[in-house]
Amino acid sequence: MKKVLVTGAGGFVGRHSINTLVEHGFEVHAVASKTLPTLSSDCTWHLANLLDHTFIKEVVCQVKPTHLLHFAWCYTVPGQYWKSEDNFLWVQASLELLRQFREQGGERVVMGGTCAEYDWKYGYCSEVVTPRNPDTPYGICKKALQEIVNSYSETTSLSSAWGRIFFPYGDYEYPNRLVSSVILSLLKGEAARCSHGNQIRDFLYVQDVADAFVALLESEVTGAVNIGSGQPIAIKDVVYKIADIIGRSDLVQLGAIASAAKEAPLLVADVTRLSNEVGWLPKFNLEMGLRQAIIWWNNSNYTGLKIE
Incomplete structure (x- = not known):
């Protein structure tokens, strides 16, 4: 059976992915950092501080997921997370999570990225063409993590993809x-x-954002994919x-x-990969x-x- 570990599952996007994952036949294990939400009776909740590598190892060894959907990041208070020092801690935590996932037999990982990785002076953002030149710690850390995940996946033959989120609401x-x-x-x-x-x-409605990530997780598409409306x-x-x-x-x-x-x-996503390769279109x-x-x-x- 497909077994997915969802981090940041109590957050803005993560919580909207749970029911879709259940509907698509996943055994869902959801990780929250402080309190356990009662969002769905069809998934198993785990309380874990992912900045503590001991907790990462414990939850991954316990679940032994086949799939990993990683949304967890520093507390995203508007105006504060762009320059937070926690961004650097989350790079380390995410890499440890990735390593433990593979060591426990994980097969497919998708992580949440951001349009802040791009050089915004170009406006129209393509995964293939647009330079990535972030000017905030948030964007820099996400960019660095994506590059390491790509390299790690190529080295270990782990299937991975990276969803760059634009402007969700809802x-x-x-x-x-x-x-x-x-x-x-x-x-x-x-x-x-x-x-x-x-x-x-x-702008893209948050349920569509979450559904796009589930579609990306179920696909064989690798590398960066913009998650937006286009x-x-x-x-x-x-x-x-x-x-x-x-x-x-x-x-x-x-x-x-x-x-x-x-x-x-101007900041708009080129969604060619999302629509043509992943085969996903928004419902809203x-x-x-x-x-x-x-x-x-x-x-x-x-x-x-x-x-x-």
Whole structure:
């Protein structure tokens, strides 16, 4: 039987992968670092600090997974994780996890990467063409880890792939990120204060992100694969789509806050490998995903109110 170990399984993307993995016939073992979520009765949860190599060895030896889906990384608080020293610790931990996985007979590994590995001045990001020249510790550490994983896989004949995530949004997103913060503000009847919003980005609903990783895990595709929609859209258009759905366009305030210094005007994924080689396409278009996200946030404890 296919047996998968999912790290970061209580996180934003990881938690959405569990039911899909179960539906696809995996025996799922999910790793959480602090508390054990009750997300699914169809998987086995493990409490482990993956920064402690002893815990890594214990959980991998106990589970003996055939597959590894590695999402765990440093706590991704917006504005903080880009320069966190924990990024360097997670490179070490991820390599130890990879080594233990192979030593216990592991066959296929997929790890979560980031569009921050690319040189953002190019805008349109292709795994084959676009240079990788990250300028943050987060991007640098992810880039370094991907290169080592590639080399290790070639040396040991381990099957591996690397999913570079672009701009996910949806249920359980950190509340201060763009989409969630706009939704929360408008649901509360408060102004949604944004930058000019002309930046063009590539957004993908989080369930689609998780499903793309499961498809990549089940495929034989190796190397880096962009995980995005491939559809460019201006941030201001996303904001107004949210406002139109909620019915509070009057509360949108573009230009109310400054954009980040040296912010890239364009960041969009080339999803040719994802669609043609992995054979995966998203189930949610932008409006469908935003509606799902709005419903989730409206039913959460963050707003204190309900709308029809």
